[in-house]
Amino acid sequence: MNSLFKALNDETRRQIIDLLKERDMNAGEIADEFNISKPSISHHLDILKRADLIIGEKKGQFIVYSLNTTIFEDLLNWILTLKK
Amino acid sequence: MNSLFKALNDETRRQIIDLLKERDMNAGEIADEFNISKPSISHHLDILKRADLIIGEKKGQFIVYSLNTTIFEDLLNWILTLKK
DNA sequence: AAAGTATTTAGATATTTGTCTAAATAACTA
DNA sequence: TAGTTATTTAGACAAATATCTAAATACTTT
Numbered sequence: 001m002n003s004l005f006k007a008l009n010d011e012t013r014r015q016i017i018d019l020l021k022e023r024d025m026n027a028g029e030i031a032d033e034f035n036i037s038k039p040s041i042s043h044h045l046d047i048l049k050r051a052d053l054i055i056g057e058k059k060g061q062f063i064v065y066s067l068n069t070t071i072f073e074d075l076l077n078w079i080l081t082l083k084k
Numbered sequence: 085m086n087s088l089f090k091a092l093n094d095e096t097r098r099q100i101i102d103l104l105k106e107r108d109m110n111a112g113e114i115a116d117e118f119n120i121s122k123p124s125i126s127h128h129l130d131i132l133k134r135a136d137l138i139i140g141e142k143k144g145q146f147i148v149y150s151l152n153t154t155i156f157e158d159l160l161n162w163i164l165t166l167k168k
Numbered sequence: 169a170a171a172g173t174a175t176t177t178a179g180a181t182a183t184t185t186g187t188c189t190a191a192a193t194a195a196c197t198a
Numbered sequence: 199t200a201g202t203t204a205t206t207t208a209g210a211c212a213a214a215t216a217t218c219t220a221a222a223t224a225c226t227t228t
Contacts, residue, residue, distance in 0.1 A: 026204080026205090027204070027205055027206090028203090028204060028205080031205095038204085038205070038206090039205090039206070039207080039208095041205095042205065042206055042207085043206090043207095045205095045206095046206085061203070061204055061205090062204065062205085063204080063205065063206095
């Protein structure tokens with residue numbers, strides 16, 4: 001739960017999530033959407049990966065990232081215990 | 085949204101939320117649940133307040149804190165856009 | 169009014185975090 | 199195999215954060 005909230009606590013990472021909501025993208029495509037160096041984006045992707053929010057799959061020369069929607073269940077449940 | 089995720093990105097603050105889920109408590113009662121100084125807890129309460137996650141109401145000498153559940157709607161909606 | 173209790177504010181410090189550049193790794197292409 | 203492209207790793211640094219102690223503020227009680 002710690003790594004999940006940590007991962008979500010950054011505007012750039014939330015924007016990456018929003019991008020992947022639309023379609024799968026490789027690291028370079030993601031980096032092109034930001035005015036941040038590729039190594040920094042790589043680092044953000046690593047944090048999202050460690051939180052199980054995204055999955056990276058090697059496709060030849062590229063690594064294609066996609067959302068792991070199942071992890072959002074945990075977050076959803078955590079919130080729902082508060083609503084009541 | 086930024087202050088919301090920031091506020092949730094700390095184990096102590098999430099535990100405070102869990103405590104307030106059970107019942108309203110004043111600052112001293114909350115502090116007694118942790119091995120952290122009162123000023124530090126006060127700081128955590130401030131961050132939760134700024135994120136609109138909790139409300140503090142003066143009751144004489146005490147300040148009673150309670151959850152502001154309406155704010156969780158925002159978080160809920162953010163997550164739901166990802167699930168589909 | 170003085171003393172005691174509850175809470176916050178101020179200022180300091182160590183740790184964590186986001187960013188960068190340079191270099192390393194991995195895979196394709198000519 | 200040499201060069202090019204895609205991505206990550208390593209190391210450095212400035213900014214943000216969690217914590218502490220000491221002091222200030224606010225209310226209550228005697």
